[in-house]
Amino acid sequence: MTRHPLGNRDFIRAINRSAVLNTIKTSGPASRTDVARLTGLSAATITGITADLIAEDLVFEKASGDSRGGRRPILLAVNPRGRFVIGLKLTETQVIGALTDLEATVIAKRADPMTSHSVEQALDALSACVLALLREGGLRKKQLLGVGLGLAGIVDAERGRLRLSPYFGWRDVPLRDWLQDRLRVPVTVDNDVNTLTLAEKWFGAGQGVDHFLTLTVGRGVGLGIVVNGQFYRGAQGGAGEFGHTVIDPAGPLCDCGKRGCLETYVGDPGLLRMANEAIARGELEGPVTDTGDLVARAAAGNQAARAVFALAGDVLGRGVANLINVLNPERIIIGGEGVRAGQWLFGPMRAAVERYVMAGLLPDTEIRVEPWGDDAWARGAASLVLRALFESPVHGATAQGT
Numbered sequence: 231m232t233r234h235p236l237g238n239r240d241f242i243r244a245i246n247r248s249a250v251l252n253t254i255k256t257s258g259p260a261s262r263t264d265v266a267r268l269t270g271l272s273a274a275t276i277t278g279i280t281a282d283l284i285a286e287d288l289v290f291e292k293a294s295g296d297s298r299g300g301r302r303p304i305l306l307a308v309n310p311r312g313r314f315v316i317g318l319k320l321t322e323t324q325v326i327g328a329l330t331d332l333e334a335t336v337i338a339k340r341a342d343p344m345t346s347h348s349v350e351q352a353l354d355a356l357s358a359c360v361l362a363l364l365r366e367g368g369l370r371k372k373q374l375l376g377v378g379l380g381l382a383g384i385v386d387a388e389r390g391r392l393r394l395s396p397y398f399g400w401r402d403v404p405l406r407d408w409l410q411d412r413l414r415v416p417v418t419v420d421n422d423v424n425t426l427t428l429a430e431k432w433f434g435a436g437q438g439v440d441h442f443l444t445l446t447v448g449r450g451v452g453l454g455i456v457v458n459g460q461f462y463r464g465a466q467g468g469a470g471e472f473g474h475t476v477i478d479p480a481g482p483l484c485d486c487g488k489r490g491c492l493e494t495y496v497g498d499p500g501l502l503r504m505a506n507e508a509i510a511r512g513e514l515e516g517p518v519t520d521t522g523d524l525v526a527r528a529a530a531g532n533q534a535a536r537a538v539f540a541l542a543g544d545v546l547g548r549g550v551a552n553l554i555n556v557l558n559p560e561r562i563i564i565g566g567e568g569v570r571a572g573q574w575l576f577g578p579m580r581a582a583v584e585r586y587v588m589a590g591l592l593p594d595t596e597i598r599v600e601p602w603g604d605d606a607w608a609r610g611a612a613s614l615v616l617r618a619l620f621e622s623p624v625h626g627a628t629a630q631g632t
């Protein structure tokens with residue numbers, strides 16, 4: 231007979247430890263009495279757990295709080311520099327890395343070129359980036375809580391396996407285990423959009439929001455989903471492939487092998503394809519070197535460049551309206567390199583959302599376009615490790631059917 235984890239003393243202690251640490255993170259600086267009140271745990275339990283957290287440098291005692299008579303209470307706060315995390319983002323052309331503290335504040339960052347699409351050379355580049363970030367931060371490996379890795383594709387996060395990469399052509403690659411063997415530190419792997427969603431949930435615009443979506447626009451179009459405060463991955467980790475919803479079955483060929491996927495109109499390759507079509511029609515002077523060039527032309531008043539973004543924005547807006555109709559989120563957070571297109575893309579998108587969303591649902595949803603920095607992907611990957619620190623193990627047990 232399988233023993234239920236809730237009957238396991240170590241498991242219960244792990245739940246309590248997570249509750250204490252997360253309470254200090256969200257409500258701190260807080261006294262031990264406050265933590266006991268907020269968690270419902272006994273004073274003796276709080277004393278034991280906080281002693282362990284202080285010994286591990288995860289929590290420290292701060293200046294005394296206000297007194298209500300008698301001794302001033304000692305306040306507890308998360309020690310942001312007690313441990314460190316490295317987040318990695320693997321793209322077709324580079325490895326982006328960031329070293330962060332426990333508050334996801336970036337201490338050091340770097341971007342190293344990818345010279346090959348072989349798994350072996352990717353592992354070499356990822357390992358080299360981690361060691362370089364440790365040197366730049368003046369840290370030893372034992373100060374790392376772990377390494378988080380995000381990349382595009384379908385990822386089985388529980389097993390750390392990349393099931394399918396549309397850009398590299400890799401299938402069923404045990405990235406977590408192979409990278410962990412090289413680094414000798416804990417490694418967590420997930421889809422890159424999921425990592426950004428976790429970062430928003432724990433440290434960004436998703437804090438305190440039970441129903442929100444993270445939508446990314448750039449090389450492709452991705453989606454992270456949070457429902458009832460819990461991250462939704464789907465049965466095998468493949469939920470959120472929003473960019474591969476079909477807009478036109480007779481449309482342009484997509485990297486996934488289908489035709490007319492949403493990202494063939496909204497992703498960077500799709501924007502450049504439409505720009506080249508405008509050049510062929512004599513509407514736009516070529517060549518257009520990249521999407522940054524297209525944005526610059528739109529900003530300078532070029533109507534053909536603006537028309538490319540207007541079409542892409544309309545397609546994206548129809549898709550977003552469908553997401554609102556199906557999921558009724560409180561907030562949609564838009565990020566990714568594509569946000570640099572600004573009003574030329576998102577003005578038409580918002581107009582299309584208003585046209586196509588079901589009456590009465592739009593006021594429920596705030597659409598927020600976030601400023602973008604290239605280290606955001608890596609910071610998101612670092613949040614994989616930070617989530618494991620702060621989140622209750624009950625969520626993991628539930629996800630595994632225990």
